[in-house]
Amino acid sequence: MSGQHTDAALAENAGDSLDANWYIDKLFQGVMFVCGISAVLFVLGIFAFVFAEGAEFVIKTINWSQFLLSPRWAPTSDYNPTYGILALIAGTASITVLAMAVAVPFSLGAAIFIAEFAKGRTREVLKILIELLAAIPSVVWGFIGLAIMNPWIIETFDVPIGLNVLNCGLILGLMAAPIITSIAEDALKAVPDTYREASEALGASRWQTTARVVLPAAKNGLLAAVLLGVGRGFGETMAVLMASGHSINLPSSVFDSVRALTATIAAELGETAVGSEHYQALFTIGIFLFTITFIINMTADWIIRGSKKG
Amino acid sequence: MVNFALQAKEDQHPDGSAAPGSDAPVQLAVNKLEIRYGGMVALSGVSLDIRQNEIFGIIGPANSGKTSFLNAINRMDMMRSNMTVTGDIHFNGVDIRQWRNVYALRRQIGVVFPLPVGLPMTIYDNVALAPRLSGKNLSRQALDDLVERCLRRAALWDEVKDRLNSLGSLLSGGQQQRLTIARALSQEPKMLMLDEFSIAVDPVTTMRIEDVLKELRQEMTIILVTNLVQQAQRLAHRTAFFLNGECVEIGETEALFSGQVKDSRTQDYIEGKFG
Numbered sequence: 105m106s107g108q109h110t111d112a113a114l115a116e117n118a119g120d121s122l123d124a125n126w127y128i129d130k131l132f133q134g135v136m137f138v139c140g141i142s143a144v145l146f147v148l149g150i151f152a153f154v155f156a157e158g159a160e161f162v163i164k165t166i167n168w169s170q171f172l173l174s175p176r177w178a179p180t181s182d183y184n185p186t187y188g189i190l191a192l193i194a195g196t197a198s199i200t201v202l203a204m205a206v207a208v209p210f211s212l213g214a215a216i217f218i219a220e221f222a223k224g225r226t227r228e229v230l231k232i233l234i235e236l237l238a239a240i241p242s243v244v245w246g247f248i249g250l251a252i253m254n255p256w257i258i259e260t261f262d263v264p265i266g267l268n269v270l271n272c273g274l275i276l277g278l279m280a281a282p283i284i285t286s287i288a289e290d291a292l293k294a295v296p297d298t299y300r301e302a303s304e305a306l307g308a309s310r311w312q313t314t315a316r317v318v319l320p321a322a323k324n325g326l327l328a329a330v331l332l333g334v335g336r337g338f339g340e341t342m343a344v345l346m347a348s349g350h351s352i353n354l355p356s357s358v359f360d361s362v363r364a365l366t367a368t369i370a371a372e373l374g375e376t377a378v379g380s381e382h383y384q385a386l387f388t389i390g391i392f393l394f395t396i397t398f399i400i401n402m403t404a405d406w407i408i409r410g411s412k413k414g
Numbered sequence: 415m416v417n418f419a420l421q422a423k424e425d426q427h428p429d430g431s432a433a434p435g436s437d438a439p440v441q442l443a444v445n446k447l448e449i450r451y452g453g454m455v456a457l458s459g460v461s462l463d464i465r466q467n468e469i470f471g472i473i474g475p476a477n478s479g480k481t482s483f484l485n486a487i488n489r490m491d492m493m494r495s496n497m498t499v500t501g502d503i504h505f506n507g508v509d510i511r512q513w514r515n516v517y518a519l520r521r522q523i524g525v526v527f528p529l530p531v532g533l534p535m536t537i538y539d540n541v542a543l544a545p546r547l548s549g550k551n552l553s554r555q556a557l558d559d560l561v562e563r564c565l566r567r568a569a570l571w572d573e574v575k576d577r578l579n580s581l582g583s584l585l586s587g588g589q590q591q592r593l594t595i596a597r598a599l600s601q602e603p604k605m606l607m608l609d610e611f612s613i614a615v616d617p618v619t620t621m622r623i624e625d626v627l628k629e630l631r632q633e634m635t636i637i638l639v640t641n642l643v644q645q646a647q648r649l650a651h652r653t654a655f656f657l658n659g660e661c662v663e664i665g666e667t668e669a670l671f672s673g674q675v676k677d678s679r680t681q682d683y684i685e686g687k688f689g
């Protein structure tokens with residue numbers, strides 16, 4: 105009470121003792137703090153590494169307009185090596201857009217069905233199937249693209265090559281769908297049942313309840329699900345490498361082969377001399393991917409914040 | 415059309431004080447109702463008639479089956495896979511199991527839950543939701559009028575008229591409960607069911623809502639499930655006492671509270687000896 109003399113003995117007397125629970129609490133707060141901080145440090149460390157490797161290229165060698173606007177990616181050319189990533193950006197973008205066009209409606213539909221309409225056994229079986237689908241390794245998807253989709257596309261559409269935007273977009277869509285579905289389903293499950301009951305008690309049908317009450321209430325989570333899907337499409341490497349045809353192209357139709365940013369790094373990094381211009385250019389692509397991901401995440405964050413206020 | 419019918423009823427009870435007598439038309443007829451959850455019987459052998467424009471009270475301790483009873487009436491059993499209802503319930507003379515469109519049935523029965531559920535939308539939209547969904551295609555003006563009328567009847571209008579576009583879930587608990595009443599009134603229901611509405615509401619707001627109910631009763635039938643015995647005494651014309659899944663007794667509220675009971679358990683409960 106008297107300021108200076110609030111010593112331990114006095115506190116002890118008043119029943120204010122530091123017991124085991126207090127110490128355990130402090131200990132775990134400390135441990136969790138270290139874990140949290142180290143996650144941040146790892147991310148910063150990775151960024152620093154990627155940036156350091158690409159720094160020289162970014163600062164000295166790079167010709168920005170050529171890098172971003174030239175579709176010619178010819179790093180191994182003897183007389184005129186060119187580092188233009190426009191075609192790679194177009195490749196990644198076209199595949200991702202097609203993948204999302206396939207995956208988003210399909211997954212949201214599936215999530216709504218599982219969360220709002222399916223009952224008992226049907227729901228359980230569907231959830232297990234979706235989880236199984238999410239667990240298929242990407243190289244298997246790539247294999248499906250090569251061995252099944254490729255001949256199918258050639259035959260059905262009568263085109264010379266089946267490894268193209270269509271093939272890769274579909275494969276990527278199928279890969280992203282289970283992830284979007286299960287996150288979207290979680291978002292729908294997080295909407296309290298009392299909302300559904302209140303709405304149905306008013307005479308709203310199940311579908312009206314879903315459309316007017318549940319979906320708006322879950323919109324942030326659903327948006328997060330879609331963005332995670334975009335991130336998945338953007339960052340996927342192996343399946344893209346196998347199913348896209350991996351040839352440099354500004355695609356004019358879904359039947360053109362393309363090459364993606366990620367696949368380029370994966371395919372070429374092992375064959376470049378460490379520290380060479382080509383090596384640095386690949387790391388610059390890494391920085392570029394990093395930046396785009398960062399922008400996507402910030403945008404998502406911003407949208408979610410905005411929608412919370414509204 | 416609905417309005418016209420309500421108007422006619424209002425004329426029959428100009429002051430709202432006279433209780434509908436035993437010759438009054440029956441709004442809800444329940445016969446040998448039994449409710450089970452899986453193998454467990456939650457309520458059995460309930461037979462009663464609820465008359466038009468009466469306030470019918472249901473009292474009873476926890477787990478006596480009061481909420482289950484209400485859920486059977488507006489067919490919320492469809493949302494619960496383990497709930498089975500047998501026996502029959504006639505609403506306005508029609509068996510509710512024969513209703514092909516349960517949504518249309520529910521539009522005629524307003525419900526207020528124990529804990530207020532402000533839907534995550536604006537105050538205006540909370541009240542306008544059901545009329546919008548029912549496909550009546552009201553004009554903007556008609557909808558505005560309807561929202562105002564419902565909020566006024568729920569004694570909430572003065573507090574929210576300047577903030578109709580803010581979120582309903584930001585209101586205080588008592589205000590949210592009145593919002594749910596306004597919402598339940600938005601379809602001009604023929605019957606209103608309230609389930610322990612005052613659980614999360616302060617005594618002053620409770621009294622205001624009770625006054626609202628006395629008014630509303632001129633326009634609709636009210637089933638009032640309550641955990642406050644005195645609330646039933648203040649409001650209900652007749653009261654049923656549920657205990658452990660059994661309807662022990664139904665009687666004129668005044669009679670029950672003046673000791674004219676058939677079963678001593680009713681007396682004990684009313685006097686607060688258990689539950």
Ligand SMILES: Nc1ncnc2c1ncn2[C@@H]1O[C@H](COP(=O)(O)OP(=O)(O)OP(=O)(O)O)[C@@H](O)[C@H]1O
Pocket residue numbers: 451456474475476477478479480481482483494496641
């Ligand atoms: N969805 C459900 N699944 C299984 N059992 C249930 C379910 N809902 C209610 N019950 C059971 O049915 C019985 C009656 O419950 P009910 O909710 O109707 O009681 P109540 O009279 O409303 O009680 P309270 O005053 O506490 O609200 C209880 O034993 C309860 O455990």
Ligand SMILES: [Mg+2]
Pocket residue numbers: 480481482609
């Ligand atoms: Mg209850």
